[in-house]
Amino acid sequence: MFRVPILIAIALAIAFGGGIWSTLVALDATVGFGAIKLGPWEAFPEVQTAAADPYAKSHRANGGRLLYASAEGLVFTASVDDAGARLSGNCTYRLTGHTPPARLWTLFAAPPGGAPPSAQSDLPTALNSRIVLRDEAGSFDIALAATARPGNWLAVPANGAFRLTLTLFDTPTAGSSGLIDLTMPRIEKTGCGNA
């Protein structure tokens, strides 16, 4: 007696539930297609252009963030280390090497989806190319830890996952066709817990 209404209800529930759920998941999972992946680092050089794919356009319309244009800079993010494990505030990491050519860069850590750290913070929650200490070859070695470290220290959130954001300002990286040869800094885990 109630078969037809039940069948229609099943079809509608799956259509609306599945459609909305899959869209939310898709928009939350990634900024879009067309990512540059260099080890754990990920950047989307075309996401602010008219050539961006529909997912990227949808994502930026929903996010409402002010993106960097091509002459401004390129934002790389990393939420895993070189071994592929999630970056966690309970562990310590070393960030070593060079960035791709850029006039300036800034680096900070924030919880996924969280606000960037304040510039007024007492801890070194953000570093940039002008204040970082380098060795003779010009490469840097930054300790990522929740507690103080000697040398270059980037204070990360004490607990839970975090995401690194490395912004290159005035970089040819975005327009470069030889992106694969670019080297990004390595992220190595040095220990976890109190050890």
Next chain:
Amino acid sequence: MLRSGLGSRPRFALQVIFAIVTGLVGAALLHLIIVLLLPEFSERDAYTRILAKGEIHRFYRLGEKPDRTGLAKDDPFVELAVCAFDVADGPVRLTAANSGVPFWSLAIYDQSSNEVFSINDRTSAGGGLDLVIATPVQLTTLRKSLPQAISQSILVETRQADGYAVLRSLAPQKSFADIASQFLDKATCTPFEWRTRSRF
């Protein structure tokens, strides 16, 4: 319509499977429709948020905490100012004098947040910002008799009349904070008044 219990069970199962398949196809369609139409109907996009800041044709500084429009700085070292413009009635001129900021950059977007033009201090003439945004028709008129005031300006063509500009300045150390702030505070984003001189 009365059926014996023997034949109706498999038939009902088949109908349920058919309903589920229909639902999945509908879900896929709905997914595509939402993704494709979201940019048109979104009320959380950057342009809507900047419009919500107040009147157009002026720069608004953004703070570290999201304001009621949800806009905030996205890098601790980068100071930000945004300005929504409309060039339908005439060109808009953006200026800012460089007083020693180590880096500044400007991005111009149309109302759907597609990049129209971008520039930084190295690519600008003299290190300062001096730029005129106009529609193709206005630009043709402008170029015919370039007013003296904007003879050194960069002319930017935009196909859509509405859009917004984002001006960033970098303060890599605390001592640069005042200069970076001043640079943004003194930046202007105003309609450019120019009189077409009658010539014989």
